[in-house]
Amino acid sequence: MDASSPPDRRTIVATIRDYVEQLREEGMEGLPASASPTPRATPAASAPASIKPDAAPIPSELFSKYPGLEKTSTLDELREFIGDCQRCKLAPRRTNLVFGVGNPNAQLMFVGEGPGADEDARGEPFVGRAGQLLTDIIERGMGISRADVYICNVIKCRPPDNRNPEPDEVAACEPFLFRQIDIVRPRAIVGLGTFAVQAVLKVKIPISKLRGNWQDFRGIRFMPTFHPAYLLRTPGDKRLVWADIQEVMKYLGMPIPRRGGSAS
Ligand code: SF4
Incomplete structure (x- = not known):
């Protein structure tokens, strides 16, 4: 396509999708008809005494949808239980089911939204540019x-x-995902992006309001x-993520580099 050619439909759709996604990350819930204020999250930056490193097991009602799921006690058993999953309409178009990777005894877990094209191709979460x-x-x-x-997503198929x-x-x-969390038992979870955070916490508060504040x-x-x-689209906000990550490091008792530790 030369510079004077109009962009094709796929390019336009991709551009609009990127733009809407960016608005969403910045706190806009779709394109509202009225400008009602978004409720603020309750900040919990200082550790509530009720949050313990060795928390009780996750209530089994979160995975009671599938009988036998609560009996899986290792990640391998869980992966075997999921099998060649056909439990939702995403199954037919996936290349690989993207389960998760990392230390099964990790103190820290990262949870994203779902696999993209690179992840679908390789069967591993977070392997593309992001x-x-x-x-x-x-x-x-x-x-x-x-x-x-330990790294995984809310949704296992693209x-x-x-x-x-x-x-x-x-x-x-x-x-x-809830069973993965229960098996790994991390001390802290980092939720990556609006969708993952809202899906796990069951809230509608935008990520721009939630980020940086400890939740339970x-x-x-x-x-x-x-x-x-x-x-990748808004590199100026890397400093905010680095601030959030430093909070996590402090909580886990990790040394924080004096300067220049943030990924650039
Ligand atoms: S997205 Fe989840 S429930 Fe749907 S087919 Fe994949 S593994 Fe199964």
């Missing part, structure tokens, strides 16, 4: 190996055209922050 940025945050910023943490997962798909797949997921500390894909 994944490389997440790896940089972990390895160059936090000073630990990607293999030291939605077509990278659309947002739909409520029935989330309902079908989230019991697997069933007794486990949960830090919402921006998705790495958003940071």
Whole structure:
């Protein structure tokens, strides 16, 4: 296509999708008809005494949808239980089911939205450009190996055209995430982006209001922050994510680099 040619339909759709996604990360819930104020999250930056590192097991009603799921006690058993999953309409178009990777005893878990094209092709979460940025945050910023943490998504199969997962798909797949969390028992979870945070916390508050404030997921500390894909488009906000990550590091008792530790 030369510079004077009009963009094709796919390019226009991709551009609009990127723009809407960016608005969403910045706190806009779709395109509202009226400008009603968004409720603010209750800040919980200082640790509530009720949040314990060794929290009680996650209530089994979160995975009671699938009989036998609560009996899986290792990640391998859970993966076997999920099998060649056909439990929602995302199954037919996936290349690979993207389960999760990392340390099964990790103190820190990262949870994203769902696989993109690169992840679908390789069967591993966060391996595309956004994944490389997440790896940089972990390895160059936090000073630990990607293999030291556990990384997964709310949805295990790629939605077509990278659309947002739909409520029935989330309902079908989230019991697997909750079981993953219960098996790994991390001390802290970082929720990456609007969708993952809202899906786990069951809130409608935009990520721009939630980020940087500790939340509670069933007794486990949960830090919402921006998705790495958003940071690729808005690199100026990397400093906010680095601030959120430093809060997590402080909570986990990790040394914080004096300067220049953030991924760039
Ligand atoms: S998205 Fe989840 S529930 Fe749907 S087919 Fe994939 S693994 Fe199964």
